[in-house]
Amino acid sequence: MVYTANIFCLYLKTRQKLMKTLISLFALLFLFGSLFTSCSEDIDILGDFEETAVIYGLLDKSDSIHYIKINRAFIGPGNSLQIAQIPDSSYFKQVTATVTEYVNGTQTKQWVLKDTLVNNKETNGVFYAPTQKLYYFKTSSSSPLDANAIYKLNVSVNNGLFEVEGQTSIVSGLATSADNQSFRFDFADDPGSYAQKGIAITVGNSYVINTSLKVNFKEIITSSNDTTHSSYKWNLGESDVNPGGTKTFTVNGKQFYELMLANVTNNPAINRRRMHSVEVIVTGGSQDLYNYMTVNQPSSSLAQNKPTFTNLSATNNHRVIGIFSSRMTYKIEKFFINPSNSSLRMMTQKSVAELCTGPITGGLSFCSQHPGDLTTSYTCN
Numbered sequence: 001m002v003y004t005a006n007i008f009c010l011y012l013k014t015r016q017k018l019m020k021t022l023i024s025l026f027a028l029l030f031l032f033g034s035l036f037t038s039c040s041e042d043i044d045i046l047g048d049f050e051e052t053a054v055i056y057g058l059l060d061k062s063d064s065i066h067y068i069k070i071n072r073a074f075i076g077p078g079n080s081l082q083i084a085q086i087p088d089s090s091y092f093k094q095v096t097a098t099v100t101e102y103v104n105g106t107q108t109k110q111w112v113l114k115d116t117l118v119n120n121k122e123t124n125g126v127f128y129a130p131t132q133k134l135y136y137f138k139t140s141s142s143s144p145l146d147a148n149a150i151y152k153l154n155v156s157v158n159n160g161l162f163e164v165e166g167q168t169s170i171v172s173g174l175a176t177s178a179d180n181q182s183f184r185f186d187f188a189d190d191p192g193s194y195a196q197k198g199i200a201i202t203v204g205n206s207y208v209i210n211t212s213l214k215v216n217f218k219e220i221i222t223s224s225n226d227t228t229h230s231s232y233k234w235n236l237g238e239s240d241v242n243p244g245g246t247k248t249f250t251v252n253g254k255q256f257y258e259l260m261l262a263n264v265t266n267n268p269a270i271n272r273r274r275m276h277s278v279e280v281i282v283t284g285g286s287q288d289l290y291n292y293m294t295v296n297q298p299s300s301s302l303a304q305n306k307p308t309f310t311n312l313s314a315t316n317n318h319r320v321i322g323i324f325s326s327r328m329t330y331k332i333e334k335f336f337i338n339p340s341n342s343s344l345r346m347m348t349q350k351s352v353a354e355l356c357t358g359p360i361t362g363g364l365s366f367c368s369q370h371p372g373d374l375t376t377s378y379t380c381n
Helices: 008-036 253-263 287-295 349-357
Strands: 052-060 065-073 095-103 106-112 114-118 132-138 150-157 162-168 188-190 196-202 208-221 226-240 246-252 272-285 312-314 319-335
Touching (some): 052 162, 106 132, 162 319, 188 349, 196 208, 208 253, 226 246, 226 253, 246 253, 287 319
Antiparallel strands (some): 065 132, 095 106, 162 312, 196 246
16 A cells, blocks of 8 residues: 555644644534523524534545545533544534545546545544444556546535535646756765755646655664665655646755764664665645635634635535545655666765765765765775
8 A cells, every 4th residue: 555644744744733623613602501500591503503524535646555544523411522523422423424436527436435444543532432434446557547537525424314425536636857867965074064956846737736755765784784774755845836836945955964873873872874875755736625725724713704615515404524635745865876777876876975974964874875986985894
């Protein structure tokens, strides 16, 4: 399974904001109920409450498993914070959901979603954790989501009590300047002199782009021949973009060495380190996802009046909040030693020398196993 950590960062950020808004609403309703029960007139604030669906799903053509979160906003007598800790309080009794693919208006595929329990929910929130129910369907590498298709979500709740519908196109067309085999990271010009490198992103049909690097290296205890694969994530930024255009993110050379110093393992037994690779990770979001993220940004207004956005609709006078949209995660891994041409470099020689002997990382026991560095003082023996 290809699983993207990053704007599923987007997934986590927007879901957390949504959940915080909901629990504030429930707590407020509970407070109003307490006030009303102290009056001489009996008022039932629950009334004819209609359940609200809370749905969040992002399709990604680079994934093979596609998750959709289908929950309900609840209300009831008692303490809403205590209700939130009951696992079943956030779920409908019965859900039937499908995702259908249409190409040029013709149905080509359909998936019936299955439910599963996963243990990845953050435990520092007000809702029950870490287990949560998600719905999913699978695609294969030989038959992924179609960039030219429209995907429609249909959710039937509680045996047809109401239905929720939404649709999305697919984000595609991402590429980077790092795709070129001759691309090299220029982190340093001379000892203690740092450079900057731009990575140009072809954004395809995205409206928002997030770019990061994953730096992979090996830490070795030579006495026991014990090798550990280590890494750190380096976020280069996020930006709204125009479809069909390009966006350049800058890699700051000094920051590369500072992050390396901060992320090596604090183990004095490690006496050798080697670079392995740098992954360029780009995540692009659709227009609906961009709009959803924009609306859910913190308000700068003193009145805190904010609009709502959803591309979902519900039948039978029920409400739905959330989004069914698309993103794409594109990765290119640049190896320290190119497996198809060992003479190529992922890092310039001056950048490697700075890593092994420079003032920031020179004490970390990095050496170079690149064939072009065999005659240097920092070659690996």
